[in-house]
Amino acid sequence: MQLHFLADQSFECRDCSRCCRNWQIHVDEVSRDKIRGSALELRILQQTGISPLEDMEDGTCRTVRREGSCIFLDEHELCRIHAEIDRKSKPIGCRQYPFMIRPTPDGVMIGVSFYCPSVQRNSGRPLSDYAGELEELIREYGYRSVGFEPIAAGLGLAVDWPAYRLIEQRLTRWLAESAPDAALARAIDTLGRAMLVHQSRSDRVLGEDVLGVLFDRPPTHRLEEDEVLGTLREFFLAAMVGTIEAPHPEMARPITEALLEGREVDLTRSGWRGTLPGLYVFLHGPESGSASELEQGILRYLRALLFRKFLTMDRPLIDNLAALSLIPSVLRFYHFVDGLKRPQASHDEHLHMAYDHAELHMLTHVSGVNPLFAGFASAYLDQLSLLPE
Numbered sequence: 001m002q003l004h005f006l007a008d009q010s011f012e013c014r015d016c017s018r019c020c021r022n023w024q025i026h027v028d029e030v031s032r033d034k035i036r037g038s039a040l041e042l043r044i045l046q047q048t049g050i051s052p053l054e055d056m057e058d059g060t061c062r063t064v065r066r067e068g069s070c071i072f073l074d075e076h077e078l079c080r081i082h083a084e085i086d087r088k089s090k091p092i093g094c095r096q097y098p099f100m101i102r103p104t105p106d107g108v109m110i111g112v113s114f115y116c117p118s119v120q121r122n123s124g125r126p127l128s129d130y131a132g133e134l135e136e137l138i139r140e141y142g143y144r145s146v147g148f149e150p151i152a153a154g155l156g157l158a159v160d161w162p163a164y165r166l167i168e169q170r171l172t173r174w175l176a177e178s179a180p181d182a183a184l185a186r187a188i189d190t191l192g193r194a195m196l197v198h199q200s201r202s203d204r205v206l207g208e209d210v211l212g213v214l215f216d217r218p219p220t221h222r223l224e225e226d227e228v229l230g231t232l233r234e235f236f237l238a239a240m241v242g243t244i245e246a247p248h249p250e251m252a253r254p255i256t257e258a259l260l261e262g263r264e265v266d267l268t269r270s271g272w273r274g275t276l277p278g279l280y281v282f283l284h285g286p287e288s289g290s291a292s293e294l295e296q297g298i299l300r301y302l303r304a305l306l307f308r309k310f311l312t313m314d315r316p317l318i319d320n321l322a323a324l325s326l327i328p329s330v331l332r333f334y335h336f337v338d339g340l341k342r343p344q345a346s347h348d349e350h351l352h353m354a355y356d357h358a359e360l361h362m363l364t365h366v367s368g369v370n371p372l373f374a375g376f377a378s379a380y381l382d383q384l385s386l387l388p389e
Ligand code: SF4
Pocket: 012, 013, 014, 015, 016, 017, 018, 019, 020, 097, 098, 115, 116, 117, 118
């Protein structure tokens, strides 16, 4: 089995237990069978009156959270499944965290979650040091692979693996050559045009031959001059922040409207209230991707997302490209807001807070934001279809 590790990335667990908070963890069947009926489960039930495993309506099982943390944490914030049953009885998600494992036709990609503080700081040992443990996990658990079947792109079309790889390679190259927003705009524009041109063809799978022609053409326009994309990005950035910050779904709209109109906003989740500059400040980074530490941090995160095959995840490719193209603005936004809220904190601390928001609220708790990504992609395709070829 050939493992590929995200380059220039280190990690060493500090037992901070951060990964045991803020979400309910999926419990795979092997782990469920070992925990169910154990003395540990019984004791937690007796002590708290709560069954620590929750069966969901879709047949899956999750750990229960108590005061924001996993119910299996002890008073020292250590895992009681690990201590009292054994390491291998922990849910697979806990055993692998912060690694993200994705088998592909090119080998198994080993990426990482940027919610882990050690990953954010890039501290510890190189990822390749964990090869032995990861190989054990991969042998034990059937990780969902990508690329062995065509990847859904949207509009009823799909791309095969060589075509997907071409998109990822071109985007990676453009990210190195230009500002992230321009590179992402070029990618979504090029894929969108290819999909519109080919949507009526009988063969629904686009190959490298078809996409290569379009992806190797010079860019058709400059992002700065693309008012359609600029307006859409501004609206969807506001909607994204509204969705992330809203304590209840119905609160998302008032926050979104206040942001778009430049009125005072109450960002509940971030704990900040005030008036912000226009959203355009967050839409474009400097001309060159290497112009500031923040832009470097954005670039690092985008590359890590591409490496962990974010573009193939759960949604059509065009929706994932739309999501990815919002990430630089969201990171700039939260970096800025955290600067207002914690003026004494360092640049890195603001950036890490921005990573937290992206990982947790855009990429993990996705039910609220999924329609936004789909809406952004669909609105952009609609606008593109009105333009001359
Ligand atoms: S968040 Fe990272 S450092 Fe903290 S316990 Fe989890 S894996 Fe370890």
